[in-house]
Amino acid sequence: MNKEKRQEIFERLRAHNPNPTTELEYNSTFELLIAVILSAQATDVGVNKATRKLYPVANTPEAIYALGEDGLKEYIKTIGLFNSKAKNVISCCKDLIEKHNSVIPDNRKDLEALAGVGRKTANVVLNTAFRQPAMAVDTHIFRVSNRTKIAPGKNVRQVEEKLLKFVPKEFLLDAHHWLILHGRYTCLARKPRCGSCIIEDLCEFKDKTSD
Known part of the structure; x- marks a missing residue:
């Protein structure tokens, strides 16, 4: 894919959603x-259901650590x-308290x-909380990057590095959110909704659908 196509793809994604963000609910960097x-x-959705009950009770490293x-x-x-997540979160809170004065590292x-x-x-925290040009490649972004040919790669790290290299600079801070939302709601795993896609004519996927 050439840089003109990539430019147009991200211009359309930005026009469609000028201020993209994570769908995780949070009110502080620690909560994120x-x-x-x-x-x-x-x-x-599942995480938000849990944190809606957790955060009103405990939303600091000290408070969650105290829960055990x-x-x-x-x-x-x-x-x-x-x-395993409970074990990791408690250990994470302990480290934040003892090593970082409960401040999230940037x-x-x-x-x-x-x-x-x-x-x-x-990468999610660096990009979303600290607005650094980091690219968190999950299954959605990996799929969209390979299908469209925006940044094809054999593994997550390859795709991450290509996105950082090929995404036009003006879109780097928000590209992660646009791509994940596109994969979550349009470029679906089993059957992409190509007929409803705002970048279908620019996408280089060969087996397009009419949906």
Whole structure:
């Protein structure tokens, strides 16, 4: 795909949704971090249901740490992998309190050193909370990048690096949100809704549908 096509694709995505953001609900960087940790292999809808009950009770590292693993599990037990997530979140809160004065780090190295925080989670926090040009490639973004040929790659890291290289600079801060929403609601895994797609004529996917 050439740069003119990429430019036009992101211009249309921006025109359609000028201020994209995550569908996770949060009111602080800490709440965002915990929500992203909980969202691994779970839906944003499911995470939001849990955090709507959790955050009014505990929404700081100290408050969640005070709940302990068993206490936290009561709030997140509807989310997949809740046992391991509870362990990670409690460990993460402990690290934040002891090593960072309960302040969320704004750099990759310190974020990825926290329990439960891998590269993708760090990228979401860096991009969404700190407005840094990071690209969190999940299954939706991986699929859209490969299908459209915006940034094809054999693995998540390849796609991440190509997106950072090929997405026009003016769109880098919001590209993650546009692509994830496009994959979630239009470029669906089983059957993309090509007939309803605002970038269908620019997309280089060969097996387009009429939906």
